[in-house]
Amino acid sequence: xxxxxxxxVEALRRTPVFSGLEPEELAAVARAVVMREVPKGGxxxxxxxxxxxxxxxxxxxxxxxxxxxxxxxxxxxxxSPGETFAEVALFAGSSYPATAxxxxxxxxxxxxxxxxxxxxxxxxxxxxxxxxxxxxWVRQFNALLAEYAKAVPARVAGYLLAEGMRQHPGTLADGxxxxxxxxxxxxxxHLGTVGETLSRAFARLREDGLVEVxxxxxxxxxxxGLRDLAAGGGP
Amino acid sequence: xxxxxxxxVEALRRTPVFSGLEPEELAAVARAVVMREVPKGGxxxxxxxxxxxxxxxxxxxxxxxxxxxxxxxxxxxxxSPGETFAEVALFAGSSYPATAxxxxxxxxxxxxxxxxxxxxxxxxxxxxxxxxxxxxWVRQFNALLAEYAKAVPARVAGYLLAEGMRQHPGTLADGxxxxxxxxxxxxxxHLGTVGETLSRAFARLREDGLVEVxxxxxxxxxxxGLRDLAAGGGP
DNA sequence: CGCCACATTGAAGGCAGTCAAAGGTGGTGG
DNA sequence: CCACCACCTTTGACTGCCTTCAATGTGGCG
Numbered sequence: 001x002x003x004x005x006x007x008x009v010e011a012l013r014r015t016p017v018f019s020g021l022e023p024e025e026l027a028a029v030a031r032a033v034v035m036r037e038v039p040k041g042g043x044x045x046x047x048x049x050x051x052x053x054x055x056x057x058x059x060x061x062x063x064x065x066x067x068x069x070x071x072x073x074x075x076x077x078x079x080s081p082g083e084t085f086a087e088v089a090l091f092a093g094s095s096y097p098a099t100a101x102x103x104x105x106x107x108x109x110x111x112x113x114x115x116x117x118x119x120x121x122x123x124x125x126x127x128x129x130x131x132x133x134x135x136x137w138v139r140q141f142n143a144l145l146a147e148y149a150k151a152v153p154a155r156v157a158g159y160l161l162a163e164g165m166r167q168h169p170g171t172l173a174d175g176x177x178x179x180x181x182x183x184x185x186x187x188x189x190h191l192g193t194v195g196e197t198l199s200r201a202f203a204r205l206r207e208d209g210l211v212e213v214x215x216x217x218x219x220x221x222x223x224x225g226l227r228d229l230a231a232g233g234g235p
Numbered sequence: 236x237x238x239x240x241x242x243x244v245e246a247l248r249r250t251p252v253f254s255g256l257e258p259e260e261l262a263a264v265a266r267a268v269v270m271r272e273v274p275k276g277g278x279x280x281x282x283x284x285x286x287x288x289x290x291x292x293x294x295x296x297x298x299x300x301x302x303x304x305x306x307x308x309x310x311x312x313x314x315s316p317g318e319t320f321a322e323v324a325l326f327a328g329s330s331y332p333a334t335a336x337x338x339x340x341x342x343x344x345x346x347x348x349x350x351x352x353x354x355x356x357x358x359x360x361x362x363x364x365x366x367x368x369x370x371x372w373v374r375q376f377n378a379l380l381a382e383y384a385k386a387v388p389a390r391v392a393g394y395l396l397a398e399g400m401r402q403h404p405g406t407l408a409d410g411x412x413x414x415x416x417x418x419x420x421x422x423x424x425h426l427g428t429v430g431e432t433l434s435r436a437f438a439r440l441r442e443d444g445l446v447e448v449x450x451x452x453x454x455x456x457x458x459x460g461l462r463d464l465a466a467g468g469g470p
Numbered sequence: 471c472g473c474c475a476c477a478t479t480g481a482a483g484g485c486a487g488t489c490a491a492a493g494g495t496g497g498t499g500g
Numbered sequence: 501c502c503a504c505c506a507c508c509t510t511t512g513a514c515t516g517c518c519t520t521c522a523a524t525g526t527g528g529c530g
Contacts, residue, residue, distance in 0.1 A: 066377070068384045069467055088369075089375075090370075091367055092374050098377075119361070121363075122359065124355070124357065124359065125417075127355070127362035127363070132363055134323075134326070135323050135325075135369065136327060137373055138373060139323075139327050141330055141376040142301070142376070145309065145311075146303070148380070149307075150303075150425065153244075153333065183508075183509095193486075195508085196486090197486055197487070200486090200510090200511085202510095203511090215268065231304055376488075387517085387518075420475095431477090431478080431518090431519080432518060437478095438478085438479090472521085472530095474529090474530105475512105475528090476526085477524105477526075478523105478526095479521105479525095481522085481523105482522105483518105483521100484517105484518090485519095486518100487514105487516085487517095488513105488515080488516100489514085492511080492512100493508105494507100494508085495506100496505105497506085497507100499503090499505105500503085
């Protein structure tokens with residue numbers, strides 16, 4: 001798959017941040033874009049690096065994480081193709097607050113900050129888009145924070161529901177298969193725990209008849225039960 | 236203290252969100268502002284309420300929290316006079332994602348959303364201010380998330396350092412007194428724990444010679460030790 | 471003086487993290 | 501084709517921190 005200018009414009013237009021922009025403005029952004037390939041395990045940027053721009057994942061899969069004091073990593077987001085990331089860093093300070101690493105060979109479009117700033121100053125629509133994007137971000141963080149107050153099995157249930165909704169919009173029901181898409185170790189880091197505990201959590205969900213576990217796919221057996229668990233959490 | 240229009244304009248001008256606006260624009264905002272008094276314990280808005288605007292705390296003290304499934308409350312922010320809050324709700328959706336309650340008798344300026352939207356569309360500076368504010372928000376959340384990975388005493392140390400920096404900018408040193416400003420129960424909720432555990436955490440900080448505890452004021456005895464604890468956390 | 475909210479301290483129980491070991495899988499090279 | 505190795509996953513045993521329950525102390529306020 002080759003990335004031609006027209007393709008880049010098309011990809012940009014589809015992202016929420018650039019929706020509603022005039023074609024010539026899109027083209028201007030597209031000209032400034034630099035395509036980068038990141039091998040599996042490669043770092044796109046590291047915590048503390050100077051923030052030179054933000055990114056659109058074209059293909060592959062990435063994670064964004066912070067290192068915790070005790071050497072573990074706290075995964076903030078998994079990035080799927082078509083999603084933008086690191087927008088916030090551009091406006092929050094001069095350096096990235098987290099690290100982006102490829103979970104699979106990935107191709108990203110890098111949008112440099114200068115061009116974006118010039119555009120923002122005279123384009124209210126883009127500014128509103130960015131605001132909406134940031135607000136969505138804050139919501140996600142909010143949700144993540146709420147998750148952390150719950151016990152691990154409840155967090156797992158919440159993740160399965162969220163991922164299930166994403167993969168099967170509107171058709172989530174008993175019997176549906178949900179792909180994890182990441183190693184269980186990675187998932188554990190995203191849920192703020194470790195592999196062993198995640199393993200036990202899955203075992204308990206299975207024993208309680210809520211799900212079936214098949215490799216990296218989960219079959220939902222009791223959707224209502226999962227919702228209860230994800231909502232109830234503690235007691 | 237009476238709140239006259241000129242005072243309102245002055246208070247608005249000092250907030251980061253409205254800095255750099257033309258006087259006539261500020262006046263337009265000030266005219267749309269509605270002052271509200273909230274008694275101690277009173278709710279300014281509740282989780283799920285339609286988001287009609289955002290707020291500037293003029294005097295008093297408030298907290299913004301979400302209810303957790305098990306009936307506790309997760310405090311997201313303490314609001315001090317001069318700070319704005321609930322901006323994000325305006326752009327993230329139609330309803331407030333959390334509840335705002337007065338910890339002391341408070342006076343708030345309510346800025347309605349319609350006027351703000353009209354202003355944003357034709358004022359890039361305001362838009363950039365909002366973006367910067369949001370970005371700061373995300374950073375805070377980010378920090379909060381990192382805090383949660385640490386043990387409770389480390390969280391307490393982190394809070395003391397942050398609050399100390401806020402109250403004594405640039406002059407934080409051994410012997411400085413930091414006011415908590417809130418009940419210890421409230422502080423516990425902010426740190427994601429309960430009163431008893433917070434009490435034990437303070438006891439341990441005192442035994443280790445890091446601080447002295449006097450009612451609702453903390454005297455810092457070993458700043459370096461506090462930083463170590465806040466940074467190290469787990470092991 | 472007595473009530474109430476807040477704070478502290480003790481004892482017990484549970485969940486989760488750590489260490490350790492075994493089973494399974496995929497990839498590589500002989 | 502098979503053997504070997506590295507990595508992931510699971511399970512067990514143990515430890516530690518935090519939560520819960522309970523009792524006591526303390527200050528404000530009617």
